[in-house]
Amino acid sequence: MKCDRRTFVKGMGLTVAAGGAALSAGCSSMPSSGEEMKLRFHEYFKENYRLMTQLEKEQTVERLARLAKLNHDIDVQVGTQEPLEQVLYGYAFNVSRCEGFMDCVTACVKENNLDRNSKTQYIRIFEMEHGETDVGSGDGKYFHEVPVPDHYYMGVQCFHCESAPCIKACPTKATWREPDGIVVVDYDWCIGCRYCMAACPYWGRRFNWGEPHVPRAEITKKQHYLGNRLRNKGEMEKCTFCIQRSRNGKLPACVDACPTGSRVFGNLLDPDSEIRFVLKNKKVFRMKEELGTDPKFWYFID
Amino acid sequence: MPKLRLVTILLLSGLLVLAVAPALAGHGIMEKVKEANEPFDSLQIDTPLPKNTVQVKEEYQGGAFWVLSRKDSIGRFPCSRCHGKKKSFKREGAALAHGDIELVHGQGEERPECKSCHNEKNLDLLSDKKDREIDFDHSYQLCGQCHFRQKSDWVGGAHGKRHTYWIGKRVVWNCATCHDPHSPRFKKRWPSTYSLPLDK
Structure with a gap:
């Protein structure tokens, strides 16, 4: 159990009022050591990620790794890789190839350290009847072997809109669009108001209603500050195109896991990339294009 | 007089809207994509070629670009180890004669048989309809003679998948890495999990 912002401040106020020095008094779980208390103190008063200097980024990442060691007894590497120059990520999903095996979903859960208790998933796959285009009519809880005749499968996740309504809705500027097009969240700056969740027309955001739980053995240790590092209760999270992978040149976990090759990922600014080939040569469409959110996620058919 | 002023203001604001609108529309993603025609240095990250x-x-x-090889993942390759002068017992016949292979590929008269793809003269190679010899590692040349649409999509990047990296040297999966050439359709199976409705 970690201490959330509200109980922390409440407790701090009380201890200060009582003339006490223990900052941890407000927390339901006491930090086990003075070191942890010190780390949490510095973590609490750090800047928004976008305002941090390189040194501050390195310091917070070091603290987070140490906290993970103290709390979960694991050695994580939290990265702060900057976006690559001349890169704008784009994604395409082949609706005529996907056969609904959902290996992408499980790969995503594993890679991004998603809460197992609430079964949080960034990706949803719906079984849709042929001719049906409204994704709301799809069934995600299909309980049979796939694929079945006269149906197709449609994946929905965060579309990383160029003109993202979730960013505009955030009152604390805790979510923004990175130069490489990825819409990210500074988990420590999020106050959990869920305005972004309400603003997103694609149901792309997930909220941690409880303390997220990931079995210790299953925690992905290669992490990114804006990506799959361990989250806390009351924080918003979302797909980041696996920022910890993509900024190191790797494909997102869902693309890597797809057994049918329905998922295409690449650089929209590279005229030779696969994603550009799809946009140029395939029949593509975007979900709810008329809203003007300008998603960087295309569906295509063979 | 106030009427004239109102008309001028309306006219001016109309002009302003006309001048600003194209500028606003020009920031969409499609415009950015269309403008980006400079070659991208995809070798700036040195990705390791898989073995x-x-x-x-x-x-x-x-x-x-590169493709995952096949020969090293075919169980009893090279085929000439058995298909040659080597003698074998009759009782081993069933196990050795590919009794496990069921050909579920194509329909009707288009249905291929063994020698449609395998080279009769040299079983370590494949051969296409024009009897050109094709290496197992380059089986895409063979598949592409019928599945030419999938082949051109595969070369361009709309079919198949890349290996691990989106940047660096382009390495893709071979046709037969995903598809069993004797039964190319994916086997039906249970999904690994389920999804909640959109608003949950």
């Missing part, structure tokens, strides 16, 4: 890769005998829009 079992061969260079494809064709080029994609970005130049040379």
Whole structure:
């Protein structure tokens, strides 16, 4: 159990009022050591990620790794890789190839350290009847072997809109669009108001209603500050195109896991990339294009 | 007089809207994509080539690319180890004569048989309809003779998948890495999990 912002401040106020020095008094779980208390103190008063200097980024990442060691007894590497120059990520999903095996979903859960208790998933796959285009009519809880005749499968996740309504809705500027097009969240700056969740027309955001739980053995240790590092209760999270992978040149976990090759990922600014080939040569469409959110996620058919 | 002023203001604001609108519309993603025609240095990150890769005998829009090899993942390759002068017992026949292979590929008269793809003269090779010899690692040349649409999509990047990296040297999966050539359709199976409705 970690201490959330509200109980922390409440407790701090009380201890200060009582003339006490223990900052941890407000927390339901006491930090086990003075070191942890010190780390949490510095973590609490750090800047928004976008305002941090390189040194501050390195310091917070070091603290987070140490906290993970103290709390979960694991050695994580939290990265702060900057976006690559001349890169704008784009994604395409082949609706005529996907056969609904959902290996992408499980790969995503594993890679991004998603809460197992609430079964949080960034990706949803719906079984849709042929001719049906409204994704709301799809069934995600299909309980049979796939694929079945006269149906197709449609994946929905965060579309990383160029003109993202979730960013505009955030009152604390805790979510923004990175130069490489990825819409990210500074988990420590999020106050959990869920305005972004309400603003997103694609149901792309997930909220941690409880303390997220990931079995210790299953925690992905290669992490990114804006990506799959361990989250806390009351924080918003979302797909980041696996920022910890993509900024190191790797494909997102869902693309890597797809057994049918329905998922295409690449650089929209590279005229030779696969994603550009799809946009140029395939029949593509975007979900709810008329809203003007300008998603960087295309569906295509063979 | 106030009427004239109102008309001028309306006219001016109309002009302003006309001048600003195209500028606003020009920031969309499609415009950005259309404007981006400069070549991108995809070798700026040096990605390791997987061990079992061969260079494809064709080029994609970005130049040379690589494909996962096949020969090292075929169980009893080279085929000439058995298909040669080697003697074997009759009782081993069933196990050795590919009794496990069921050909579920194509329909009706188009249905291929063993020798449609395997080279009768040299079983370590494949051969296409024009009897050109094709290496197992380059089986895409063979598949492409019928599945030419999938082949051109595969070369361009709309079919198949890349290996691990989106940047660096382009390495893609071979046709037979995903598809069993004797039964190319994916087997039906249970999904690994389920999804909640959109608003949950």
